[in-house]
Amino acid sequence: MQDDKAVKFFEEVLSKTRAGKIRWEPTADESDYIAAIGGHFTLSISEGQNPYQTTYPINLPPTMCTLALKDQDGRVLTKVTDMDEGIPERDIRELYETARRQALHVDEKIDTILGELSKL
Amino acid sequence: MIDFLVRNWGNVASVAGLFFSILAFVFSKRASVAAREARDAALLRSLSEEMNGANRTAGEIVTYVGMERGDMALLRTSELMNQTSYFMARWDNRLSEGSKNNLLSVRERLHSIHEVLTKNRFADLSPRAKAQLVQACQRVSATFSEEYGRAVKASESEAR
Secondary structure, three states, X not given: OOOHHHHHHHHHHHHHHHOOOOOOEEOOOOOEEEEEEOOOEEEXXXXXXXXXXXXXXXXXXXXXXXXXXXXXXXXEEEEEEOOOOOOOHHHHHHHHHHHHHHHOOHHHHHHHHHHHHHHO | OHHHHHHOHHHHHHHXXXXXXXXXXXXXXXXXXXXXXXXXXXXHHHHHHHHHHHHHHHHHHHHHXXXXXXXXXXXXXXXXXXXHHHHHHHOOOOOOHHHHHHHHHHHHHHHHHHHHHHHOOHHHOOHHHHHHHHHHHHHHHHHHHHHHHHHHHHHHHHHO
């Protein structure tokens, strides 16, 4: 059954990330990125092995993205993955990729290298 | 004049009483403001001292990771995770939204450091994973330095 609240939460995070309004940061794990919101919540987006792939090896991607919301005490309030109803795999992968690019400042670094290359 | 005082001694006493009451009110108000300011300054000093302690622990984590002492780094990481949770609870109404966000990010980052150090022996980490770990530890240390600076600044401006 589709969790409308979780879907709405995911869509809002995706839209704010696209707009560059969320400050994503890297962690010690290169497939995990975090952002603190409003002094009370933490978001994390991670990519890991798809646990369903070994059970149901039917065209499932080998990896799965998970968006988690935690409260101030570190409790997980909700988790959204590409296996959830109403969460398109393409969108959650876009969220992961955009968060990763923002956390690692990929675009700024590419601009720098383009500037350097143009001087050659 | 004496005749006037004798005839209106009651009214004069009332006016004098009112004047002294206003004076007492003004002085008590000033005293309570001064006491509140002293209390706030002491609290902010205590916050900056605690931030300084956390800043030192964060620096130790960077050192231990640099020395490839995973066991010691893990110990200090657990300590700092608890300390960060304490800060969030203890100083909730004193910290700005920016500081709370910084502390929340730090706690998550410490979780990730803890996970990496628990799952793997330091020597078994790939050079890339080690670099990622060192960067995460340095970010934690930099954030605590920033928060320590903020707390000192706040306590200094309160003392002025």
